[in-house]
Amino acid sequence: MSLLGLHLENRSATKVLLHSINHYFLVIRSDKLGVRVSINGHLSNFNSIHSYFNPYFFRSMDDKVQKAQRYWKENLTYLGILLSIWFLVSYGAGILFADALNQFRLGGFKLGFWFAQQGSIYIFVVLIFVYVYLMNKLDKKYGYDQE
Template sequence: MAFKNDDDKIAYWKENLALLFKLLVVWFVVSFGAGILFVDALDQIQFFGFKLGFWFAQQGSIYVFVILIFVYVARMKTLDKKYGVDEE
């Protein structure tokens, strides 16, 4: 489970950090953007009987966070296989 060379190690961590940054941006936009910045516009829409801005602030950002965890796991499995450091 070791890297073949130092270039692979550097490339692996660059891709890993890029993925983390993208997922954190999505999480920020959903939690801060939808729950705080755009709440007035989103409150015009009803979702399961609640205003959409309120729903994102209370529940939606949590659901998105859990989905992002599964996305991260799937993408990391692919990245691990690409660089030959997977557990299989």
């Protein structure tokens, strides 16, 4: 099909960067799934040429972009918290403060030694599963979960 002076082949996948507005990139792609528009990677159905000229179309795409930015920000917050714990148990308790912690005991273990050879590994495993749980919930909240 021909659109806005651009020729899009339906048979092979084509991506055309149309233009950028503020930090938004508008891309039209045409492949076997049809012709679609995406803004900053968010796909929108673009079956009719009218939607491109429709002001509501941009408003709804703008919502999508903002939603994606909120999602990314929440993800970064989780990363910050979990990686701080990751650093504190291994480099903190297991290495930098190991000597100080060795005054305390956990059964037969000196505490600093336990963090270095046992505890930090357990906590690494827990951290990943906490992240899996949080992100699955976040994906659902924003409608990004895949079936």
